[in-house]
Structure formats: structure tokens, C-alpha cells
Amino acid sequence: MTRRTVAVVGGGCAGVLATRELLRGTDDRVVLIEPDEPGGGLAYGSARPWHLLNSRAGAMSADPDDPGHFARWAGSSPDEFRPRAEYGRYLQSVFADISDSVEVRRAHAIGLSATGVRLADGTEVRADGVVVATGNPAAAQPAARPDHPDYIADPWAKGALDAIPSDVPVLLVGAGLTAIDVALTLTASDRDAPITAVSRRGQLPLTHTEVAAPPIGLALDDCTTLRDIVRAVRAEAARAGDWRAVVDGLRPYLDELWTAFTPDEQEAFLRHLARPWECHRHRMAPSVGARVALLREEGRFEVRAGGIRSMSAPPAGGLLVELEAGVQWFGAVVNCAGPGRLPEAAGSFVGSLLEAGQARVGPHGLGLDIDPAGRLIGADGRVQPDRRLIGPLRRGARWETTAVPEIRAQARGLAIPVG
Template identity: 75%
Template sequence: MAGRTVAVVGGGASGVLATKELLRGGDQVVLIEPDEPGGGLAYGTARPWHLLNSRAGAMSADPEDPGHFVRWANCSPEEFRPRAEFGRYLRDVFSGLKGVDLVQARATGLSERGVVLEGGREVRADEIVVATGNPAAAQPAARPDHPDYIPDPWRAGVLDAIPSDVPVLLVGAGLTAIDVVLTLTADGRRDAPITAVSRRGQLPLSHTAVPSPPAALPIDESLTLRDIVRFIRAEAEKAGDWRAVVDGLRPHLDRIWGSLSCDEQEQFLRHLARPWECHRHRMAPAVGTLIDALREEGRFEVRAGGIRSMTAPPAGGLLVELEAGVQWFGAVVNCAGPGRLPAAAGGFAGALLDAGHARVGPHGLGLDIDAKGRVIGADGRVRDNLWLIGPLRRGAQWETTAVPEIRSQAHALIDRRK
């Protein structure tokens, strides 16, 4: 059904890609975003040393033109380009769209006629697409209310304010922690060490400089979780490069996830999710080389375990009780991944939950949706005019945070009414 007015809430990568595809399908689109479209958390706050974690050849905004970003950036498909550059690309894509109405305001909820904005104004729409990105970051149980604890490393200026001569603790050892390490060491003047602590003490692994083609995997998606793990290990041993197997699994992941029982999904989340993330979401080769050098020099270390307590001594900083004992840090930076809903829902998604327009999805990883991507309300009914794309599909789906999958979700909006 073309020609309907669709409000897209969120102007990061998900929102820009959704807007582009809806316009292609003949809809009238209102994009609601308080900031400049195309930035978002991933690309709007990136510094020059933050690189994409995928090769340029995978990052086109156009599902019908895989080389679009490569030509725009005038680069090789195998390169890992700066994230800030990709943000400029998304802004350029958005600026070239014809007929979109940009409303630079914050969406606070839904009304019978559309979307409610901060201050009470309404945007009328026949349908709404929720494209608000990741949930808020998880916070450690021992989180203190103290200026030397930084709950959000992406807030402007907070990392620059950390003195270079105090030791820093990072809570989490994923890609956010890597970004923070790059920022804290970018000027070469940091004298004190950086420590990252996480339950397993595992960092993301690295891409190879030259990519291997994804393996063609004859996988039976009806297997149990235990059998799937055995199959993957056997295929990785045969292939000689586990990266080819991990990348070859990508088209199957949502079907595999959906075939697992709820108990198997919980087992995966408890025992296998972190090792999988380390293999699946990898560092650019240049970043991996730099991180290795920092570790060899003793400027960056990674520890396994948790944080038992954090207390504030009168002289400043924080005393942190780790499994190895109590240590003083001049700053503690939260680098944990997305938190669980409803607590981490935040802003617009939280408003949907509070009003019953949505319900928490499987395992608290996102919002609940049907097979088409329509939001399911607290009453268990599908909201026929409320769609969801991007990271908040996690739980109902598994592979839903990277540009290729979000691009496919956005493209599917063209045929959403069929």
C-alpha cells in the first residue's frame, strides 16, 4: 500500500536506511531526530582513529548497489574506513533524498494520530518505524555516584578530561573498550596504564588484512545447540581459518537462533555469547596491531573477573575491589555492552513499554516483534502500524546490529503490507 505517511523515529544508520527505502517504495516519510541525521552513537561520536569493524565493501546504503560506499569513499572494498567518514556518507545519502520531511525534535510516545514530540506537539502518521538503535549500556552493580565514574564514554569531553598520569579501569572488554583505549592513548602522552576487566577477560579478535571468502556451510538448522557447536568447530578445523566459517554462518544465524529452544538460547547467552561476539565482531587489522603493541608495552592489560565494590577515598579517584584485590584508579569508565530491557530501554522505546504499545522481547535483549518486524504490544497483539528495525530486534532475532542486516530490514519495508 504505497503513498502512506510513515514516521521514522531515529536518525542514525537504521533511520536513514529506513527512510531511503520507504521513499523508494512511494511512501511519504517524516524522519524524527533531534540531531543531524546520519550520526547516531556509532558514527556521530567517532574520532579519527575509530575505524569501521567491517570492510568498506559491506557498507553500502543501497541494497541494489553494493559498491555505492566504495565509490563514494574512493577506496578498495577490502579497506576498513574511519567511522566518522561513514557518518559523513550517511549524511550525504540523507541529503540526497527527495521528499522527506525532517522534524528535529525528540519523540516521547505515541498518540492515536501518530507520534508525540517533546513539548506536546504531534506528528501525524499512518505508520511508525522505530529505528532508535541499541538499548542503553549495562551498568555494574557496584556503580558509584561519583565524578570519577564515567557511565557513558560517548558523552562529549568525558575522556579528554581524564588526566594522562592516572591509571584507568574499563568495565568491559568489547569493542567499546577498544574505542576508549584508542582515544586515551591517541596523543601518545598517556603515562599510566589502562586495565579492562570483564567476566571472561576476552578481547575481540582481529580481521585478516586479506579476506577469505565465507565458507559454504551445509548446516542443518534443526540441530541442537550442542550439535551446532560441534559442527562449527569441525568446519573451522577443516577450513583452516575460523573466520571463513564464522562469516559463512551469517546468513543462517537468525534461522538457527529461532530453531533453538528458550533454554538453549539461555545456555548460549550464559556460556557462548561472549566467545561468539569476539569471533563475529572483529577489530580492523590496524586496530588489532595497535592493541597488541599496547599490551606488549604494558600500557594496556585485560583481566578476567568481576568488580566487587567501588568506594571513593577523600583524595579522589576510586578504590575498586577486583578479584586480585583492591586497586586505586583515577577514573573508571563503563564500557559494557547493551543492557537488558526494560531497565535499559531508554527514551522512546521505554515510552512504548510504559504505555503498553510494546512488550519486552525474548531474554530482555530487545522489543518483541512478529515475523514481519511488527511490534507486539503488552496485550500480546501485533501492532499493525508499528514496525521495528535495527538492534532492538535482538532476542527475537540474533543477527540484527550490523549494516548489511539493517539494510535488508529497511528494504523489506517496501513490501511490508503484502
């Protein structure tokens, strides 16, 4: 019997975990397509020493059967928040353990053919199956985005933040974890000029406790609507005294809840509750939260609610930004927004799938559409056999799909045949 060949497109966290599980759980030949070093990825490859994981070491194992694998590798306790760059090295180590069993093609994938994956160098990886593991969509950009050197569309581009003078005020568009990372980088050296983060709600991520409380399960059997669930979560958080335990206890059921919502309820959640939920769910490490609190007390970091009405470039340099409180000059504006909506935010490979009808935009434009087994659904509504999706681009069809515990479970599922 001829061995199947599976091509994994993307060599970040999702791609490494997918490759590992395919090699462990099947006899498939696996080809990983990634132009850079497997295991780095955007989240870990560009991290500075002060950028910490926003989950404890005990949650970050690559092995679903060995929850303590990363903590032992790092020589840490399960409760520690380790550097993100260290986690990138861990993923590279995980990949090194399987590298003799996988073929790596250091190239950009540009599309799918009937027989495999087309590469930018004009060649093709012939494959019976494909796993799309390309990570998040591109970041959303403000409507007033200018074409100007003092507007930084991608803070993770090499040297982008290094070019910002230390004596000019900086505006961060967004107030999530990316904005926190950028603020930490800009204040790592002597910077007295203020940093302002602006977002629609003006809410920063909340902070983990030093030691995690055991998750608290919720009785949701009598909840039939989004409103019922919100009411139950708030009531249980008030009883528990620590909302974190309730949020963590709800996490295993989020996909089931999300898919049970009506489209209108999903839209209402996105409009009114998604940002507060993200602030509670994706929290800062305690030391990061303490650093941010100090920066705010010192007046070096400010957070404002509202939007950006316009941006213009005066002859002297920098950008004039019209905020709700008025017009203000900034020496640099850094986009720290979260993932954008598809199709506009699709990368080149995912964009090619949409253009060819080999995939379609999923619910609310948050990702690609999939069936319950994670197989792509084409523009004609048909499931694409042997073309599966893993990672953040499942969002919309599912909800909880961006963190390592969920991605490693998705990776394990790739080894399970589907009819």
C-alpha cells in the same frame, strides 16, 4: 487515494536506511523525527580519526542493490577498513540525496498516540504508520556503579574522556569494541599510566585478516540442537584452517538458527557462548589489532578476567575498586559494557512504549518483541499494525540484527506490505 504518512523515529544509520527505502519503494510521505543531524548516530557521530569501522568498506553500502556504493564514495578498495567518522559523513550524504523528499522534525519523540507520534515540544506528527529506529538500548551498568565524577557512565558523552588526566591509571568496565575505542583514545597522546580492562571472561575481540577469505558454507541439515551446531562449526573451522571464513559463512543463517533454538538453548548460548561468538564475529580492523597488541606488549593496556565487587570514593579523589585480585586505586573508571537488558536499559521513547503497553520486552530482555514481519507486539500479545521495528532492538526475537548488511535488508523489507 490519500497518501499514507509514515513517521520514522530515529535518524541514525537505521533511520536513514529506513527513510531511503520507504521513499524508493513506496509512495508514502515520510517524516523523519530526529533531534540531531540525520546520519550521525552514536556509532559515527562521536568517532575520532583513529576509530575504524570493524567491517570492510565492501560490506557497508547503504544500497542493497549496489554493494560497492560506499567504497566508491570513499575512494577505497572493498577490503579497506575506513574511519567511522567518514562513514557518518557517508550516511549524511545518502540522506542529503533524499532530503528534498522527506520532512525532518528536529525534536525528541516521547511516545505514540492513536494518531501518530508525540513530541517533547507538545506537538504531534500525525502518521498512519511508524518505524521505530532508535538504535541500541542503553549500556549495562555495573552493580557497584557509584555516583561520582570519576565514574564515567557514558564514554561517548561530549568531553567525557578529555577530562581524564593522562597520569592516572584507568579502569575500563568491559573488554569489547567500546573498550578498544576508549583505549585508543586515551593512548592517542602521551600517556604512560596504565589502562586496565576487566570483563567476566577477559576476552578481547579478535582481528580481521588484511584480505578476506571467501566465506565457507556449513552443512547443518543433520544438526538438531545447539550442541550439534557448535560441534559442526568447530570441526569445519579446524578443517578450513581459518575460522573467519566459517564464521562469515554462518552469518546468513544465524536468525534461522536462533529462532529454531528452544528458549533453554538460547539461554545456554547467552550464558556460555555469546561472548566467544561476539569476539569471533565482531572483529577489529588489522591496524587496530596491531595497535592493541603493541599497547599490551608495552604494558600500557592490560586485560583481566573477573568482575567488580565494589567501588568506593576515597577523600583524595579517584575510585577504590575491589577486583578479584584485590583492591586497586584508579583515577577514573569508564563504563564500556555492551547494551543492557530491557526494561531497565530502555531509552525514554522505548520506555514509553513499554509503559503504555504498545510494546513488550522480547526474549531474554535483549530487545522488543516482534512478529516475523518486524511489527511490534503489544503487552496484550497482539501485533501492532503499522508499527514496525528496525535495527538492534530486534535482538532477542532475532539474533543478527545490529550490522549494516542486516539493517539495510530490514529497511528494504519495510517497503513490502504485510497482511
